[in-house]
Every structure is written in structure tokens, then in C-alpha cells.
Amino acid sequence: MNAPTTPIGPPMWLLAEVTYRCPLHCVFCYNPVDFARHTDELSTDDWLRVLREGRELGAVQCGFSGGEPLLRDDLEVLIAEARRLGYYTNLITSGVGLTEARLDAFKAAGLDHIQLSFQDSSKEINDFLTHTRTFELKQRVGEMIKARGWPMVMNVVIHRLNIEHIGRIIEMADALGAEYLELANAQYYSWALLNRDQLMPSREQLRRAEAVTDEWKARLAERMRILFVVPDYHEGKPKKCMNGWGNVFLTVTPDGTALPCHTARMLPGLDFPNVQEHSLRHIWFESEGFNHYRGTGWMKEPCASCEDKEKDYGGCRCQAYLLAADPDAADPVCPKSPHHEHVAAALEQADTAAPSTKPLIFRDPRESRRLCGEG
């Protein structure tokens, strides 16, 4: 057990993943590939207690996500309690199924912010770009959001199948009145890793997309903030994942498992606590799952002697596990990693290979059961 040497501060974020149910089938979904094995959901009372305990710990931002959080009938009850407790409340939704009446209920509950996400694969983006069903849905939802005085915040996941249209995506977001636009390149965990060959852009595609985005940033500076998030593989250096393990984020999954990061459930050998058995205070400060990768004591070489170890904390543990089969290893996106060849090979393939003809694997319960050998 690697006890942290520096004092542990409060979490800033409580991310409530209230359900894994979802009407969409995104090929880059970050929910666990085996989500269909975790069908239990916390009760309303459990969530209300989690919200109270998180706020007592000092968390200020509360996110409601999923899956599609709108599928929880008690969402407005949870939002109202979160807002009453003093959280800044964020709803992360595709907008599918959102009605005027539901939005009125969220407004009455005091919801602070809605992030409207593009969740589906290329089909949704194509619909959007060609002004068909998806564009109309987002336009309708966008107007309902703005009419109630919320800022209009959009998130679009960028990948090989839509990156060439990035200028058009920005233009359409502007037409919808977006004030913030996050262009988040897919990161290759979970479902996106299964589909990496089809989803990963070439370095040239990424460079062009950034240049186009920069032009639009300059043009729209007065009315839209644009954030472009580069994939780890292309970044060339590891990120300070989750701003440090157990440092800022506390995720609670639909069945009550508490995680330092929303994908950490995949890591082997770690026992993550459940909010039905432990208080959030115990989970945050005392649990093995949260303490294990805090600080730098757990590191092996090349991280242990690296001058940047306090800057990036060795990068992402899930990426280390997925690419190096060792969650204690340096994140293989780091050029110093002995496993960096996996990342270099994936980039090389994205640059040179013919378009992949492998079929995309869509996130749905049947695929999930098949992939974990139960289907």
C-alpha cells in the first residue's frame, strides 16, 4: 500500500453517472465495455445521501451523466438537492428525449448548466451537417435551453470519420448559438479502443483540424469559446490524468462503485469501494482504491526518476494497463515508456494505412454481453 505523503485535499468534482442505460450506441463511448454486467442502479435515497456526503467533503461541481441521465425519472429530484446543497450543477446529455416540461422542471430545480453532446457515431454528425434529423433535434433543444437562460454549451467528439468536417461542425454550432464548443478528440479507452483503427485520425488530419479550428477561434472570438482537445496519442507527452489520481474527481457509477476516474473500473487488482457500504469520506480519504495511485510513491522506472513526475504523475493508469498490460507502468504515450512502440505503431498506421474495412462495434448491451463472454 502506497500511503500518500502529502495531505489529501477535498474533491472538487462529484460526477454522478446515474445510469448506463442509453438510447444511443456511440462507437467511442467511455462507459466500460462490460457495462451490461452492471445493471443495478442506486436508489433515489442513495443518490441523495451521496450528494450530501460529497458536498460535506467540499465538492463544488456536480455532474450528472451516464449513459443518458434523462432516463432516470428522479433526475429533477437529484438536481434540486444538489443545487440546494450549493453545488454548481451540470447536466451532460445528448438531448434525446428532452421535453419542454422536463426542462422547466430542471429550471425550477435550479440546474446551472447543460452540456449538449453529440454522442453518436458519424451518422449523427452527418445528419447534423446535412440539416436533417439530428440538426433539427439539437436546434430544438438548443432553443429550449437558451429560452430558459442557460448558457449553450456543446461538446462534439472528434474522430477520423468527422475530423475533415471540423470547420462545418463549428459553423453549425455557431448557427445553433453555442457560446462554448468543446471539440474533444476521442480518447482510446473502452469502446473507442475497440474501434481505434477506424476512429484514429492521421497526424496530418489532426494538424489541419487544429489549423481550421484556430481560424474559427479568431473569427468567432466575440461570441464563442472553442476548446480543442488533442488525443493523448498525438500529444506526444502524458497528461496529468484526472488532474492527479484522487485529487479532484470522485465518480460514482450507476451501481454505487466509487472511482477516481470514470474509466478506472477496468484496472485489475484494485478494490473500488461502493457507496452502499462506505461513506464518501471513508472512500475519498481511506480506501485502497483511491489511495493506491495518489502521489508518486507507487511509480516504477522510468517515472520514478523522471523530472516531470510531479507534472504528469506518469500519465493515465488505464492507458498503461490497456497498452502495456501493467497499470503501474509509465503511460505508453510518453516517449520514455518502454512500451511507446504501441502508440508509435498506432499513429503510423493511422498515417499510412488504407481506410479500415473492419466494421465498427457499436455500444449496446448485446455487444457488451458478447464482449465479456456472456452473450
Added chain:
Amino acid sequence: MDGTPRLGHGFRFQWEPAQSCHVLLYPEGMIRLNRSAGEILARCDGSRDIAAIVAELEQAFTSPGLRPEVEAFVAMAVGKRWLRLDPPTP
């Protein structure tokens, strides 16, 4: 500089016991404020113009000549969209 500052769209200002400071919350983020920023922002609620904010602060802290500091802060905060500045009513 003249006009009436109010919080920008989507921002919320509150005292945070766990941080022992005022904070500004916005979609997915938080800014910790030092004492003087907190005192100024607490008065940027759309009901006071800059002259009134300066007068209140000068009285509360028995410290004259605060106008340049308040104006510099409001200009910075408007630039970052923490604040909107309603024009003075004619």
C-alpha cells in the same frame, strides 16, 4: 469607466467553507478569489453602478482612492466574461 456590473451568463458567486474563500463557479470550473476580488464581486449584482461600489468599499474599509483598483478588476473580469457591464442609464 462607468456602468453597472453584473455576473456573466452562467457564473455563480458564493462563499465556500471548505476553501475558506469566495469562489466563482461556472460550467465545469471554479475560480478561487482573493479577499479584495471577493469583496468587489459580492457587490456586482446588477443593483449598483461602479461609483456606488467604490463608495461602499471605501466606506466599509475606511480606505479612500479605491476607484482605480475596482476599475482594473472590473475591466479584467469583463474581459474574462465573469462580469457583464450594463451601460449607464441616461
